[in-house]
Amino acid sequence: MKTKGNTYMNPYLAGFLLGLVLLSSFYLTGRGLGASGAVKSVVVSSVATVAEGHAMKSPFYSKYLEGDQKPMKAWLVLEVFGVLIGGFISGAVSGRLQLKLEKSPKITNKKRIMMALIGGALFGFGSQLGRGCTSGAALTGMAVMSLAGYVTMMAIFGTAFALAYFFRKNWI
């Protein structure tokens, strides 16, 4: 490997360590990891700030605003804030901090940005419908052997594999 310093950890070791993080989350708090829930908190609090009446009337937003729940102080928000800092520390340690738009040389920057936006929107929408994303539903769900976790995991990876051919230009 003659790469310029950006060597990654052995994937099996990384997986084992990630498993330990997951396990400590179960042992300490009884819940697994998550990510999309924090993004939702951001959306819910923004909507509630901009249009409070609208948010309280909506059957979706009001679920997360009832009582004295403060979405921005929620557990997942703090956890994802940790992800941000943890990722930054790791990037700094391994010398990977760099503003960069990653894409296949076959597509333009504009197309990559459009694709990222659309992909993000699809993932955001799907994670709400599926009650969790790859971390919250699939990874955590698999560790506790929940049927929902395995079904969601297979739906995510199955679809991605099935559609991979049509989007090959984006990546290879």
Next chain:
Amino acid sequence: MGPIVPLFYIPEELNLLIAFLIGLGFGFVLEQAGFSSSRKLAGMFYGYDITVLKVFFTAAITGMLGLLFMNYFGMIDMSLVYLNEYYMTSAIVGGIIMGAGFIVGGFCPGTSVCAAAIGKIDAMYFIGGGLVGIFIFGETYPLWEKLYNANYLGMVKLSDSIGVSDGILALIVIVAAVVMFWIGEIAEKKFKREDISNEI
């Protein structure tokens, strides 16, 4: 006996500190594994880099075995551990939409945060898209409400639904994962893309 927070009266601030520390570990490991690179993540679906498969399944197996052994040695009360609720229709439809988002955008929410942290611009747009997607879901929620709540089957465990013990299911998952690891490593050699691997 765990889980600690729901069993003992842990102040909310401490619980949030725990959340932050767990997130710190989560983000660090994701970045170290290379999940901050969309082309590395997407490599899974073209066979040139199966890091996702390796990390994801190793983590799931570690967590699963850890919980099984902790339960066996009386260290954790599994009845207090969150078990995902199974709404069959929304889990499948949501999963399919997320799968499409994965191959189009190249991230999932967790990895996009971690990639944005080291300066990946595409990841920042992905997060922006995620906010929009959730906003759209929130605004159009009444349209999906029926689908969202359809076919509720409760907090079902896969082991119960196929009628084996938790341990046997763990063994099945482990054997399946090991087989996938071996096949994946062969695929990695076959679909090798030096040009991409050197870039990411």
Next chain:
Amino acid sequence: MNARIVLSILIVSFGLVAAILPQKQNSSIQLDAAQLLYEIQLRNHVISVDEMADAIINNDPYYQLIDLRSPEEFQTYNLPGSLNIPFDKLFTAEWAPYIDQVARKNVFYSNGSTLANEAWMLTRQKGMKNNYILEGGLNNWIATILTPTSPESTFGDEAINSFQARLGARQYFSGESASSASSANNAPRKPVPAKKKTKVAGGCS
């Protein structure tokens, strides 16, 4: 041997061990018998009638008397400020919040002490705290507070003092103030629920 083969064999054998281990269900909420026995011997859950009489007279809001007898018996006679939760209704949705709470000391009583003891054991086994029993129940209450016997003159100051207190208490409970106090306090106060030890929220919702 190849490291991959070693690791594969290792992880599969972990799986085999997991498959062989019997299923097990831990429960953190049920108290085990030894712990319960220890707590019973400590007798920290017993409140003497003198302490209770004192609390009632001083209108101490910290104590909540709970009458476990039937509503008919409760109507006939009850202690001021007590709440009637018949023994068989203890864990119903209506009353469960009153016995699983954190704000007050619940003091169980019935005619004797059997019912209160059983109720205390059941709630304690379920991990609930803040429940106590009135020593000797109503029978003891009547014998000690309402019809106190004067101690022999050879008894110490302490006995004399407590007799004086009981005499005062008797006047309080048989006097006019008794009826007004009991009617004012009989409306159940809203319980402060104990922190729910049920499944935590999780996933991404």
